[in-house]
Amino acid sequence: MELADFCSTSRVVIVAGKGGVGKTTVTAAFAVAAARAGRSVLIVEVEGKSGLTAAFGLAPLTYDEIELAPGIRARTLTPDEALIEYLEDHGMRRISRRLAASGALDVVATAVPGMKDILVLGKIKQLEQQRVADLILVDAPAAGHAVTFLMSPAGLLDAIRVGPVRKQANDVVEMLRDGSRCQVMLVTLPEETPVNELVDTAFALEDRVGLQLGPVVVNACVSDPPADATVDDPEAAAISAALAFARERHVMQRGEIDRLADRLPLPQIHLPFLATASIARAELDVLADAFVDGVAHLKGPA
C-alpha cells in the first residue's frame, strides 16, 4: 500500500502500547512519513511529558499547538485544561479556573469516573471534526490505561442517562467505532511480556470498545547477524562472542514475532533497532523510511 493511501484510511490514529515500547518514537516516525507524503499531521499527547519534542530538538509541549517540523504540529491535551475549556464553552468562563484551583473539579471528576477521559476524547473528536489536520496521531496512555481510557465513553453511556456529557460520550463512541474516522495502531517490542500485553490489549479494544485495529508496529527489531567464520583476526574472539549474542537475540525475536502473528491476525510493520542512545531527527528519518517500507508491504483495502 502507498503511504498516502494508508494515511487516508482513518483521520485519527491512536498509537497505543505498553510503557517503554517506543510509542512516542513510532508516532513521530509515522508523522515524518506522513508529512513527506504531503499530509498535514497533528500529534496529540495525552499523558504529560514524553521525549517527542526532544527528538525534534524542541522544548516540551504545551496545551497550545506548536510546529515540530514542516507539516507536523503537536500539542498536549490534559483533562484539566480540557475541562476548563469545556466549562468555558458552556458559559462558565468566569468561575472555571477558580473552581479548578479549589479542587472541586477533582471531586466531580471522581464522582463520574471516565469524566476526564471523555473530556480528552471529546476534544480529539472536536479536532477531528474541525479537520484541523489531514491526520491526527494520538500518543495514547500506556497499555492498561489505554483500554480504560478508550472504554470510558461506552461506560459513561451506561452511567449517565441525559445531558451534554451523554451526548459527548455518544459522539465519541461513534467516532471510535467508525474505522474511516479512527483506528488504533498498537506498538510492541519483539519480546515476550510486551507481546502478551499487546495481544490482551488488542482483544480488549476490539471486543469491548469496538475499535478498528490497524497494523501492529513491532519496534526495535534487530537484524539477522552475518555468519561467523574462523579467521586469524585480532578481533576474532570479540566478533564470535558478539555474533553469538546477536544471533541468540535474533532467534528469540523471530520466535516472538511469529507468536504475535499466530495469536493476532493483524499485519505487522517492523521498525529496526537503532544503535544510538537517543532518538533525534536523523534517527526519525531512518525509522520513517522503514515505516514507509512496512506500509508498502501491507495489502491494499479489500
Place this chain on the structure above:
Amino acid sequence: MTTADHFAELATRRSVVVCCGTGGVGKTTAAAAIALEAARRGRNACVVTIDPAKRLANALGIESLSDTPAEIAPAIWDPAGTSTGRLSALMLDTKSTFDRLVTRYAGDEDQSRRILDNRFYRNVSGALGGTQEYMAMEKLHELHAEGGYDLIVVDTPPTRHALDFVDAPARLLRLLDNRVFRLLMMPTRAYLKVASIAVQTFLRTVARVVGRDVIDDVVAFFRAFEGMEAGFRERAAKVQELIADDETAFVLVTTPRRDALDEAEFFAHRLTDHSLSVSALIVNRVHPSFTDTPLTVLHAEAERLAADDPARAERYRALAGLETVARHERAELTRLRERLAHADVVLVPLLAHDVHDLDGLATIADHLFGARPLPPDTASA
C-alpha cells in the same frame, strides 16, 4: 565496603524497600528478586506487587488480587533447603485495602456501611488517580506494623508520575477535606448561604451536566465521612513517617536508554525534594561489551575489508553496531553516576529471556547481589 556489599544491605538490613521507576523497566522483577535474596539470606520477606506480568504472578502464586500475602513454599524458591528464611508475595487489591481502612476508622458499623455502599466512595476507591499509590503505601504500613516481616519490598504503580505514592496521601486528604463539599455536608440550608454564589452556580451546572443523583451521592458520601478525617489524617502521617524512616530504602529501577535514565534522574530529584534519598539504582537490560578496541578502528577495519572480503567486513560492522550500543549505554551510565554520586549503581545484563519463574528471579538476584560475574566490561563502566 564495596558497592555489592553496600547494595546487599537492602536485603540484609533494611526493613522496607520501595522500588520505583516508569513502566516497562523491570520494576516488579527487581522487587521480587530483592525479596527473594532476603529470604535466601534467612529473613522473613514479603513482596507487594501492583501489576505483575501474568506468568510471573503465576510463578509467585498470586494470580488474583488479595488483601493478605501468600507464602511461597520453600521448596520452590530454595530447592536445596539451605535457608531458614521465608518468602511471601501479595498482589495489591486497592479496593479491599481502602475498605479495610474505612472500617478501621468508622465510628460504627452503620457509618462504615454507609460509606462502603456509596457510589462516590466506590469511585474514589477504584478510579481516583493516586488511590492505588496511596493504598500500596497503606498496605506497606499495615504489613510493617502487623505482619511480622523482616523486610517488605513494594513495587509502585507504573505511572508516568512514578512518585505519586509520596504525594498521594496528601492529595486524598485534600479531596476528603474539600471545602466546597464540606459546606454541602452541613445539614441545614443556612450553611449553604455561606457557599459563594459561584459554588452554587457551579453545582447547579454540574447537576445539569452529569445528573442530580451524582451530586446526591457526593453529598451523601461527605456526610457519611464526617468525623473520620482525623483518623485518616493520623494514618497518612504514619505512612509518611514510615516512608521517611531510616530503615526504608528507595531503589530506582531503570534501563540504560537515555530517556529512561533521564526519568530516573528526575525521580531522584523529586525524592530529594521530599527529603528522601535514593539508596540504589538498578539498571536493567545492559548490553554487553565485547572489546576495548575504539569504534573508529572497528569502522575503519570494516571499510578497509569492504572490497576484498565483504563477509569479514560485515562481521566487523555487526561488532561495531553492538559496541556502539554498549558504549552509548556506558557513557550514559557514567553521566548518571556522576549526578547521583551517593547511590549505588547495580547493573543487570540484557538477558535472552523474560523472567517469569523463580529460576529467572534467582538469576536476577544473583546479578544484583554479586553472586554472578558482571557481563564483560560493565565493571569498568
